[in-house]
Amino acid sequence: MERLQIIAQVTDIFKDVLxxxxxxxxxxxxxxxxxxxxSLNHIQLVVxxxxxxxxxxxxxxxHSWQNVGELVDSVAGKV
Numbered sequence: 472m473e474r475l476q477i478i479a480q481v482t483d484i485f486k487d488v489l490x491x492x493x494x495x496x497x498x499x500x501x502x503x504x505x506x507x508x509x510s511l512n513h514i515q516l517v518v519x520x521x522x523x524x525x526x527x528x529x530x531x532x533x534h535s536w537q538n539v540g541e542l543v544d545s546v547a548g549k550v
Contacts, residue, residue: 472547472550474543474547477543477546477547477550478496478497478498478539478543480523480524481496481520481539481542481543481546482494482495482496484516484519484520484523485505485508485516487519488512488515488516488519489505489506489507489508489512489516490507491506491507496539497539497540498538498539498540498543499538499539499540500538500539500540501537501538501539517533520542520546524546524549524550526546526549526550527549528545532545
């Protein structure tokens, strides 16, 4: 799966979980830049991404992400 496909699917997941169709993600996007992306929603996003791609992240991976690009890199490495 190509990186652009992954970021498009992750964007759709964000829109669904955060109930905001105006979300546009880039590799540099951080939680501070997305309304309602707080610690509770972060868990819901991770679970939704894992379920969608049928993968699992380690706690170390999740804590290491500084932006959406690093999250997408983790997904790309597992699909």
